[in-house]
Amino acid sequence: MGTAIKAEVRKLLTTRLWWGMAIAVLAAGALLALLMASILNETPNPEQQAQGQPAMTPLQIATSTYTSGSAFGYVLLMVIGIMTIGSEYRHKTITGSLLAVPHRSRLIAAKVIALLAFGVLYGLIFLIGSVGAGATVLSIRGLEVFPEPGTLLRSLVLVLLVLGLWALIGLGLGVLITNQIAAILVGVGVAFIVEPLLGVLVSQVSWGESLAKYFPSRATNAVLQGYAQDGSTNQLSWWAGALVLIGYAAIMVAIGTFLTERRDVT
């Protein structure tokens, strides 16, 4: 098993994908942190309050600053997850992979562990960008850089988990839709447009709120920020959100394993 994991890590590190994605993840973290750190205020002026900007605690400002870019980060990790299997189908390297690791569930398990490790790696890169840029701006503005260290640190550590889990969701999607380009388009389209839109629509009906909070993007928010952005109380606690997200990842990996076991590799 260890050898199979090492091979998967190598596959990721021996093409240009990984550092291209590293730059994108770093940029997503840094840019959103710059934006959030610049516009958020503890007590919004009357004009901002009229626009609906709520009063925020120092913790909320810091958490928003350091984690807002993760919405882009997790989509990028989902794409990496898709590509770890999608490029194997596309370039037919799946044949060689299965010749080296004929146990198919073992091959998928190796990919799962490698992707979780890359979630940690990219999470650290993300935090270098977001904390580096965000803390600079916050301190220049005279805001608290690291309030309530315990809770804030928990959110930052959970970024590493969230990115890995989204990579696993991508892995399952990549097995489900074997055309890599189609899988990326569907994945990004759903994550950026369909799912958030559906969340808003569902929330319009009376029972919708209690359903929408289980949506992947809202569960992710719950994990990272620990409070609802719109101030509504209808949000999962951070650990419940984490369990929901783990559930999504587990289901997608299970589908991926099932299909990989059954398919003929021609």
Place this chain on the structure above:
Amino acid sequence: MDGRIDVRNLSKSFGTFRAVDDLSFSVEPGRITGFLGPNGAGKTTTLRMVLGLIKPTSGTATIGGTPYTQLTHPISTVGAALEATNFHPGRTGRDHLRVIASAAGLPDSRADELLTLVGIPAAARKRAGGYSMGMRQRLGLAAALMGDPKVLILDEPANGLDPEGIRWLRGFLRHLASEGKTILISSHLLAEVEQTVDDVIIIANGRAVRQGTIDELRGEKRVRVLSPQSDRLARALSDAGLQVRPAEGGGLSVIADETAQIGEIAYRAGVPVHELHSERADLEQLFFQLTENTNRNLGDPAQGFAAPQEGGR
């Protein structure tokens, strides 16, 4: 593990299409076996079933008595090169081999050793997307040899190789067979592997139509001799205990290993000889007869196989 490949009653259907139909054969260690058939005969499907990539509808395929998927050290037991396109275009040849090395628990140094062995050490740092067809074939062969396996399975290894490359491959496979390896190579061109293989398995329409050694396929060695006094020469040859028959297109066809033997008999009988040469069985013709009218990909229903002929003419 003796490295014998055993295929027993192997069948595969894709929907209603029977790609491989009750195929049985075995491949012996220390010999090069050609797995031949026209395009679409089921060669690649069979090899992929042997390697556990395609699940058979029925039947079994084992290597040294074990199915491929249950081998403990697959890369060090069986080396396979299936298609020349199985590379990520953005990964260098060396990295491609190192990925396999790490999956098989082999040292990284194997990658460079193998690139040198197959004659493309300069390609190590080049991305595989920029490789020529010949380089791809060699990289595929290097990947197959990573674990110094006992068994080699190569799908169309000569495809895309130039004549020099084919000659190199032939010598290379000879060398590997002399080390006692089991070698199975597929091809849709008999002529391409005729000088390389010891045994042949010819399939058409997913079924085996001929199996045996290449010498059996060729039949007896014959010598063709042309003389203005055919009858006298025929008598002299028969008296010497040789089997003689009139050859197509004139002259005599004699079962004999050497032309010198015939020339000497003619000389002693005082018969002039105008032409004397050893006859080769036309294997390409035989191959065509065995497999013609069977290409289901052309939509032509198989109208009974040509009866297997004895080798030669």
